Amino acid sequence: MSKLKAAIVGITGYTGEELLKILLRHPGVEVSVVAGRSSSENKPVKELYPSIGETSLVCENLDIDSVAKRADVVFLALPHKVSFEIAPKFLEKGARVVDLSADFRLESAEVYEKWYGEKHTAPAHLKKAVYGLPELYRAKIKNASLVANPGCYPTTIILGLLPVLKEGLIDLSSVISDSKSGISGAGRKTVAEYYSSEHPNLRAYNIAGAHRHIPEIEQELSKIVGKDIAITFTPHIFPEERGMLSSIYSNLKKKISTAEAVQLYKEFYSREPFVEVLSEGKLPGIRDVVNTNYCRIGLKVDERTGRLVVISVIDNLLKGASGQAVQNMNIMFGIDEKTGL
Ligand SMILES: NC(=O)c1ccc[n+]([C@@H]2O[C@H](COP(=O)([O-])OP(=O)(O)OC[C@H]3O[C@@H](n4cnc5c(N)ncnc54)[C@H](OP(=O)(O)O)[C@@H]3O)[C@@H](O)[C@H]2O)c1
Known part of the structure; x- marks a missing residue:
């Protein structure tokens, strides 16, 4: 069976690094793209994370069209307010998205605005996103195109x-x-x-x-x-x-x-x-x-x-972020939930 292609956006951050560690050892996944901002463009991942193990991956400056063509699932390990701009563009191109930020966790755009001080620019996606706590929403996560990974x-x-x-x-x-x-x-x-x-x-x-x-x-x-x-x-x-x-x-x-x-x-x-x-x-x-x-x-x-x-x-970076995100990916793609974890 061919491997699932996964992209990590926000590779230079804490949760991006943890996602990479898990996905590189995941037997059902090929990390096809790691992307960040222009400051990390062309940097070999082994230079960014010398202890990460064997990989020829190189950081790319985020190009949504190019990443969407090469990924079945996109992990957004980005700050809030950045994710709500980017996630809908990946969804339009048919990728399934696991967002680690708070941008799609709240069901109400008004509540989001009150607590985050920013107008939500993708409110229609708040209704479609599934809150990614498997112990509560496993059945919905299976079919979700956008999973809002919970806060720690x-x-x-x-x-x-x-x-x-x-x-x-x-x-x-x-x-x-x-x-x-x-x-x-x-x-x-x-x-x-x-x-x-x-x-x-x-x-x-x-x-x-x-x-x-x-x-x-x-x-x-x-x-x-x-x-x-x-x-x-x-x-x-x-x-x-x-x-x-x-x-x-x-x-x-x-x-x-x-x-x-x-x-x-x-x-x-x-x-x-x-x-x-x-x-x-x-x-x-x-x-x-x-x-x-x-x-x-x-x-x-x-x-x-x-x-x-x-x-x-x-562990805030695992069950509180990247581990739970991979657990969600496993559920979304019918992979045994514990794989890679
Ligand atoms: N840390 C945790 O325990 C934890 C737990 C649950 C959820 N989360 C959530 O997960 C997300 C990532 O957290 P983190 O701890 O990995 O954060 P982080 O270490 O600060 O990393 C943030 C990443 O986003 C990139 N970034 C920042 N501003 C950007 C912008 N305007 N446009 C594009 N990229 C930008 C950064 O790139 P540069 O290196 O170029 O700045 C970096 O790759 C956040 O939404 C956070 O709330 C974190």
């Missing part, structure tokens, strides 16, 4: 709450997530600034309803229960390159034991290849997931307060 914080929080939301076990007004991200979560430029100015600092940012992942988290949690949910979300950065940990608190509507809660989560995710629920008494850490596509979840009921505490961890 939303992945930890949605997966951390999905079983109790489906079972109607928590007070929907009580959800709080205290979440911590490795610094690569903010892209290469911010990382360079962080190392030069404040490493090794741990700090909160964009607190009290200010982070742009909030509408995405609330949109998806609300769709699960069919009612509006508002959450309190406190993001932090911590002084590691990668990894993400969310501690998620919610009030239980009825008394359940930790053993029952763990059992519920284990059963719920029993057929999911990339979500692992730890046994009672065990909690996951960043080291359990870095360099993997897993989301690992540990939980405990606080019997004193009647709260459920869920710890949900991922």
Whole structure:
């Protein structure tokens, strides 16, 4: 069988690099194009990433016509506002697109404009895009031409709450997530600034309803229960390159034991290849997931307060970005979901 041809646009960024690492070892894929801006044009990939292994790929300046002719699937590892200009052009030319930015994750152009401060120039595609969280939308992802790959914080929080939301076990007004991200979560430029100015600092940012992942988290949690949910979300950065940990608190509507809660989560995710629920008494850490596509979840009921505490961890660059993007590609093209991951 001939290999699927994949293009990576945004090859010089963190998620572009991770996509390349995964796709070069994917047995069903040939990376046919890697593209960036003119500053990286003609640069051999081996020069850009000396440890990447054998490849003769050379970075190209993005030419949509030329890339679309040579790719069945295009990964856009670009900043928001850039993707919504480019994705529709690839779709018109018949390529299927996995977009890693936030540009197609929200269903409403008004909500996008409010949180991203920019008028969405491709609002018709917001309705057609499928939110790329396989654990929620696997069937729709299969036939999607445009997959909006989820944000990293939303992945930890949605997966951390999905079983109790489906079972109607928590007070929907009580959800709080205290979440911590490795610094690569903010892209290469911010990382360079962080190392030069404040490493090794741990700090909160964009607190009290200010982070742009909030509408995405609330949109998806609300769709699960069919009612509006508002959450309190406190993001932090911590002084590691990668990894993400969310501690998620919610009030239980009825008394359940930790053993029952763990059992519920284990059963719920029993057929999911990339979500692992730890046994009672065990909690996951960043080291359990870095360099993997897993989301690992540990939980405990606080019997004193009647709260459920869920710890949900991922590698922000893999299950939080490029790993999940390849998982989505596998689903879209009928390849075993775990291939390459
Ligand atoms: N990092 C994460 O953990 C993570 C997780 C989930 C989702 N995401 C999302 O994935 C996307 C990529 O993130 P990243 O961390 O890889 O970012 P990054 O390291 O900053 O890389 C961004 C890439 O986009 C290119 N680019 C920047 N501005 C551009 C423009 N105006 N036109 C064309 N290309 C442009 C950059 O090229 P130059 O090198 O030439 O600047 C670079 O290749 C973002 O939308 C981000 O929100 C990231």
